[in-house]
Amino acid sequence: MSSQWKLVPVEPTQLILDAMTTERKKGNGVLQMWFEAMAAAPAPPLEVEGVDFGIDGRSVRVSQEAYSIFLAREAAAREKIEALQQRLNAADQRIDELTSPFQSRVQPWLMECFGPMIAGDREERNHRFLEEALELVQACGCSATEAHKLVDYVYGRDVGEPAQEVGGVMVTLAALCLANDMDMHAAGETELARIWTKVEQIRAKQAAKPQMSPLPGAYPQRTPQ
Structure with missing residues (x-):
């Protein structure tokens, strides 16, 4: 028996089915049908070089170039979010200042100016x-x-x-x-x-x-x- 291996589709293709049918009509046995089926099986697709990362709960493989673009856009988005957060924090601080009683906001100026x-x-x-x-x-x-x-x-x-x-x-x-x-x-x-x-x-x-x-x-x- 041969020690060689071959990847085949989970579901038989039409070519595999046709090869097995032909051998059956010839009266050949199961072993010959198997050999012909393996010969008719398509070669597996070449593995795509790239990066696997999770999205929506599943793993997706993309090219290295696409992944680099994704990372760059993600970094830019994070910078925008951080800048927006800083502006929101400044706005919140200003709101707190303006909603504090006017009298209490005069006191720091008095202390700074006169002691x-x-x-x-x-x-x-x-x-x-x-x-x-x-x-x-x-x-x-x-x-x-x-x-x-x-x-x-x-x-x-x-x-x-x-x-x-x-x-x-x-x-x-x-x-x-x-x-x-x-x-x-x-x-x-x-x-x-x-x-x-x-x-x-x-x-x-x-x-x-x-x-x-x-x-x-x-x-x-x-x-x-």
């Missing part, structure tokens, strides 16, 4: 708020005479409760902005972003401010303490 002592100085904060409030009404058409009359009027009344007065400031500021077609929230965000770029200039102005005075300003003759 805890001046940032928490109530007298200094009174003066700076009054200054900004006067500058606002001046910009909206209030005269100095009207402002002085209101100062005399307010200081001729009983002292109010701070929390209630803060509420009054917020309500009247909103009303003032509505009357002048301004968005108080947008204006606040714009100003907070602007003053973050002016930290050094504001520090210098604060250092030059005369001590024990409510007035701001730059005084070249004064040496910073």
Whole structure:
């Protein structure tokens, strides 16, 4: 018996069937039919060079070139996904910043610009708020005479409760902005972003401010303490 091997199809081809039928009609035995069937069997397909990788739960063989293209596109897609994720993270951070209370987002600027002592100085904060409030009404058409009359009027009344007065400031500021077609929230965000770029200039102005005075300003003759 021969020790040679041969790959054959799982299902017999028509050529194999025809060869076996011919030998049967000749009256030949099973062994001769087998030999003829093997001779008629097609050669197995050549193995395709390439790379096997899994897709959709099955193994697929592709050429090395196709696989290289796949890897390059996969790497490019991953880079795009990572860049998109970074943008999403930045957007989430910005959303968190904008949804945090405005007051809490002013504090880091105060601490960076002035330090805890001046940032928490109530007298200094009174003066700076009054200054900004006067500058606002001046910009909206209030005269100095009207402002002085209101100062005399307010200081001729009983002292109010701070929390209630803060509420009054917020309500009247909103009303003032509505009357002048301004968005108080947008204006606040714009100003907070602007003053973050002016930290050094504001520090210098604060250092030059005369001590024990409510007035701001730059005084070249004064040496910073």
